[in-house]
Structure formats: C-alpha cells, structure tokens
Amino acid sequence: MFETLFGGFDADLFDQLRRLESEAGQLFGPYARGAGIRSVHRGTFPPINVGATPERVDVYLFGAGLDPKRIEVSIQQNLLTVSGSRALDANQGAEYYRRERYDGDFRRVVTLPDDVDPEKVEAKYRDGVLHVAIQRRAATRPRQITVS
Amino acid sequence: MASNEEVRNQTAGTDTKVRGREINLLPAVDIFEDPHQITVQAEMPGVSREKLNVQADRDELVIEGDIQIDMPAGMTAVYADLHSTRYRRSFVLSGELDTERIEASLKDGLLTLRIPKRMEYQTRKIKVNVP
Numbered sequence: 420m421f422e423t424l425f426g427g428f429d430a431d432l433f434d435q436l437r438r439l440e441s442e443a444g445q446l447f448g449p450y451a452r453g454a455g456i457r458s459v460h461r462g463t464f465p466p467i468n469v470g471a472t473p474e475r476v477d478v479y480l481f482g483a484g485l486d487p488k489r490i491e492v493s494i495q496q497n498l499l500t501v502s503g504s505r506a507l508d509a510n511q512g513a514e515y516y517r518r519e520r521y522d523g524d525f526r527r528v529v530t531l532p533d534d535v536d537p538e539k540v541e542a543k544y545r546d547g548v549l550h551v552a553i554q555r556r557a558a559t560r561p562r563q564i565t566v567s
Numbered sequence: 568m569a570s571n572e573e574v575r576n577q578t579a580g581t582d583t584k585v586r587g588r589e590i591n592l593l594p595a596v597d598i599f600e601d602p603h604q605i606t607v608q609a610e611m612p613g614v615s616r617e618k619l620n621v622q623a624d625r626d627e628l629v630i631e632g633d634i635q636i637d638m639p640a641g642m643t644a645v646y647a648d649l650h651s652t653r654y655r656r657s658f659v660l661s662g663e664l665d666t667e668r669i670e671a672s673l674k675d676g677l678l679t680l681r682i683p684k685r686m687e688y689q690t691r692k693i694k695v696n697v698p
Binding site: 424425461463465466467468469470471472474475476477479481482483484485507510512513514515516517518519520521529544546547548550 | 600645647651676
C-alpha cells in the first residue's frame with residue numbers, strides 16, 4: 420500500500436531522470452526546460468510527498484515536533500502554501516556534536532492540479548506529519564460512459 | 568548497482584542511504600552532552616510509538632521506525648521527497664554510557680533519548696574548602 424506514495428515509481432528510474440535533467444541543463448544551457456519556478460533544493464525542510472486519486476489530492480509534510488498553532492496553511496486557486504516556524508530548544512551549557520535538525524522559519528509551496536476545490540481543504544497534524552487533503556471538483560473527474 | 572555498493576546522497580535532514588534495492592531514510596539528529604548524560608534527538612515524522620524500535624547494547628545504539636500514514640486507496644504518487652517508509656540510523660556508543668538506563672520518549676515524530684553516564688564518569692565539581 421505504501422508503495423503508491425513512496426516507492427511506486429522506480430527509485431532508480433527516478434534518479435536517472437533527475438540526473439538526465441541536470442545533465443540536459445548543462446548541455447543545453449538556457450534552452451533546456453528547467454526545474455519548476457517554485458521547486459526547491461532537495462533536502463529543503465520539511466520534505467513533502469504528494470499523492471492523488473480522482474477524488475482528491477493529498478499532501479504530506481514531514482515535520483517532527485511542530486506546534487500546530489504555528490503552522491499556516493493557505494490555498495489560492497491551485498497553489499497550496501504551508502509556512503511556519505520551528506524554534507528548537509536552546510540547551511544552554513550543553514556541548515553539541517551534531518546539529519542536523521532544521522531550526523527557524525520554513526515555507527513550501529505546492530502547485531496542485533487545476534481541478535482542486537479551494538473551499539474543500541482539510542489539514543491535520545499527527546505523529547509529526549501534516550496531512551492536507553484537497554478535494555477535486557466532481558465535474559472534472561473521469562466518468563465512465565455506458566454505451567447503450 | 569552492485570548489491571554491496573553503498574551510495575549516500577547527502578541532503579540536509581533526509582539523507583537517503585541506498586544499499587542495493589533497500590532504501591533507508593537517515594533521521595536528522597541533534598546530539599549534545601552535559602555533565603550527566605548524552606541526549607540524542609532524532610526526527611522520525613510519521614512513526615508512531617508502535618512502529619518505533621530502539622535498541623542498545625554495550626557498543627551500539629540502533630534507531631529504527633516505519634512511517635505509517637493515512638492514504639486513500641488507489642493513490643498514485645505525484646511528487647516525493649521521501650522515497651522510503653523506513654528510518655534507520657545507528658551510533659557506536661562508548662563505555663562510560665549506562666545503556667541500562669536509557670530514557671526514550673516520542674512526541675510528534677521527534678524521538679528523544681537520554682543516555683546517562685555511569686556515576687563514576689559524571690563530572691563532579693569539587694568544592695575547595697578554605698580553612
């Protein structure tokens with residue numbers, strides 16, 4: 420079941436595509452089709468996975484230890500923006516060996532399909548994952564037409 | 568890719584470790600020490616208490632967990648920063664740490680481990696008495 424969101428596409432193939440994309444960028448320079456204007460550097464906090472069904476689009480943001488009151492989710496047409504901030508505890512007097520956790524403000528923007536309904540959005544935060552479900556308009560869903 | 572070949576893609580926070588076909592997410596960690604203990608904070612969003620596994624013996628600490636989230640049936644992936652549902656990371660411990668008394672807590676996908684130092688290794692302030 421999880422394969423659909425995390426490994427549904429061949430990971431190797433995905434990496435190959437990404438490599439091709441970057442090589443093409445070097446080969447053809449400004450004439451190559453580049454990355455999305457709102458795409459971000461790999462590793463940007465928080466990581467996001469997006470899945471879709473004909474009925475809705477599901478966006479998952481993986482951000483551990485967030486305060487739900489400090490997360491802002493907004494949608495304008497088909498542009499979903501999630502922003503907020505995570506302030507880590509300052510452990511006075513402790514000596515740090517590793518400091519890998521992201522500290523500070525964050526913002527991610529996801530371009531959704533055009534048929535989403537901005538009025539029907541639900542968001543919940545559980546186990547460190549913010550799940551935003553956006554319904555799609557019924558009229559644009561594929562319909563089965565019976566031949567009589 | 569050779570099965571024993573190890574590839575590491577360094578990306579802040581969500582390093583991916585690929586060994587053959589097996590992909591583990593490397594949780595981002597903060598590790599710090601005070602006079603009494605070492606604290607490890609590991610980010611494992613999507614992991615519930617039931618899906619978390621923390622093991623420690625004398626030499627090694629292993630943190631593992633599986634992501635479990637609500638997904639509608641028939642979903643197809645549109646975009647993915649995370650390519651696995653499994654976190655795993657291990658650390659070599661040192662002898663002065665008391666692995667019998669590790670305290671672990673998991674809240675909102677953040678795992679906090681407090682590993683106390685054995686009493687004889689705890690830094691003590693020695694008071695100098697002036698006669």
